[in-house]
Amino acid sequence: MSDGESIxxxxxxxxxxxxFGSGSTRIAAVENVTFSxxxxxxxxxxxxxxxxxxxxxxxxxxxxxxxxGRALVCGRDVQEDPLWAKERLGxxxxxxxxxxxxxxxxxxxxxxxxxxxxxKVGADxxxxxxxxxxxxxxLRQPIETLSKGFKRRVxxxxxxxxxxxxxxxxxxTDGLDPNQKHEVRRLIRDMARAGGRAIVLSTHILEEVEAVxxxxxxxxxxxxxxxxxxxxxxxxxRYRGAVTLSVATQAGPSPLEVLAGLVEAAQVExxxxxxxxxxxxATYTVLPRAGKDLLGAVERAARAGGxxxxxxxxxxxxxxxxxxxxxxxxxx
Ligand SMILES: Nc1ncnc2c1ncn2[C@@H]1O[C@H](COP(=O)(O)OP(=O)(O)OP(=O)(O)O)[C@@H](O)[C@H]1O
Ligand SMILES: [Mg+2]
Numbered sequence: 001m002s003d004g005e006s007i008x009x010x011x012x013x014x015x016x017x018x019x020f021g022s023g024s025t026r027i028a029a030v031e032n033v034t035f036s037x038x039x040x041x042x043x044x045x046x047x048x049x050x051x052x053x054x055x056x057x058x059x060x061x062x063x064x065x066x067x068x069g070r071a072l073v074c075g076r077d078v079q080e081d082p083l084w085a086k087e088r089l090g091x092x093x094x095x096x097x098x099x100x101x102x103x104x105x106x107x108x109x110x111x112x113x114x115x116x117x118x119x120k121v122g123a124d125x126x127x128x129x130x131x132x133x134x135x136x137x138x139l140r141q142p143i144e145t146l147s148k149g150f151k152r153r154v155x156x157x158x159x160x161x162x163x164x165x166x167x168x169x170x171x172x173t174d175g176l177d178p179n180q181k182h183e184v185r186r187l188i189r190d191m192a193r194a195g196g197r198a199i200v201l202s203t204h205i206l207e208e209v210e211a212v213x214x215x216x217x218x219x220x221x222x223x224x225x226x227x228x229x230x231x232x233x234x235x236x237x238r239y240r241g242a243v244t245l246s247v248a249t250q251a252g253p254s255p256l257e258v259l260a261g262l263v264e265a266a267q268v269e270x271x272x273x274x275x276x277x278x279x280x281x282a283t284y285t286v287l288p289r290a291g292k293d294l295l296g297a298v299e300r301a302a303r304a305g306g307x308x309x310x311x312x313x314x315x316x317x318x319x320x321x322x323x324x325x326x327x328x329x330x331x332x
């Protein structure tokens with residue numbers, strides 16, 4: 001960004017809505033979505049299939065006009081100033097890059113020219129994007145013959161070519177194998193650290209949010225249902241403060257009954273038994289009653305009962321549990 005463009009929110013969505021169709025077939029794909037993303041933030045845009053993630057991102061990047069509301073990039077409305085926005089935006093759309101007959105090299109050079117990056121500046125931009133996404137080995141192979149993971153990387157390379165302050169990625173790790181997922185997440189973290197960017201990525205993979213995002217916005221049926229940090233979202237889980245323990249099976253009162261009888265316990269889940277070299281272990285997850293010191297109570301019960309505890313851990317909360325609560329209900 002040039003001087004005088006230090007906008008606190010690089011992205012700002014104001015009551016953004018998109019309706020498709022008309023009459024009885026009218027669909028409110030996105031309804032009054034409002035949020036901002038500042039420099040250094042990696043926002044995970046999370047929601048189940050059909051929640052409105054891609055539609056929101058298309059409006060944010062200027063590819064789809066909103067029915068109402070507006071999207072601002074670096075302080076300006078993307079519909080009113082599309083060129084201003086496109087210069088400052090990198091966008092990885094859903095799926096594979098267009099132009100399947102081109103090679104990554106010719107495609108990226110073409111993208112650089114379209115962006116006005118010519119001569120040495122263009123060559124440097126392509127070289128940097130290729131190095132960042134590790135495309136060196138496939139530069140001269142037609143895009144249509146590349147694996148999904150490499151196609152995704154070509155998409156990423158074109159998105160970062162002009163080093164935009166705002167990066168919008170629609171399911172960046174979709175279709176990638178676990179190694180490639182890991183690699184792309186590392187790439188996103190590196191890009192976030194490289195300074196001052198605002199990054200939005202959509203996903204329905206919770207581990208992705210935990211791995212790379214500083215903030216999470218959850219959308220369900222077109223509406224924002226949560227906007228907070230991944231940790232505070234997980235903390236809303238009924239598993240927050242739950243204790244999972246493995247106990248050697250023994251004669252006497254069953255730990256399951258003792259645990260279920262604790263006033264501090266709301267519920268006990270029996271996770272079954274497993275054979276280990278040191279004998280048979282039974283594993284339980286005990287969910288806490290609100291405001292109670294469950295861990296202390298379980299430790300006292302274990303001591304009193306003379307249980308041989310193999311493992312015991314306290315849970316910070318489960319994102320998948322909260323996600324289900326927030327996005328559950330009838331799908332459209
Ligand atoms: N061009 C269109 N015409 C009509 N309906 C559409 C159009 N594009 C999207 N929709 C509808 O809008 C809703 C939101 O779709 P969208 O693609 O934004 O969801 P998503 O959150 O990206 O889902 P996914 O996780 O499956 O990618 C869906 O009900 C979809 O069918
Ligand atoms: Mg989508």
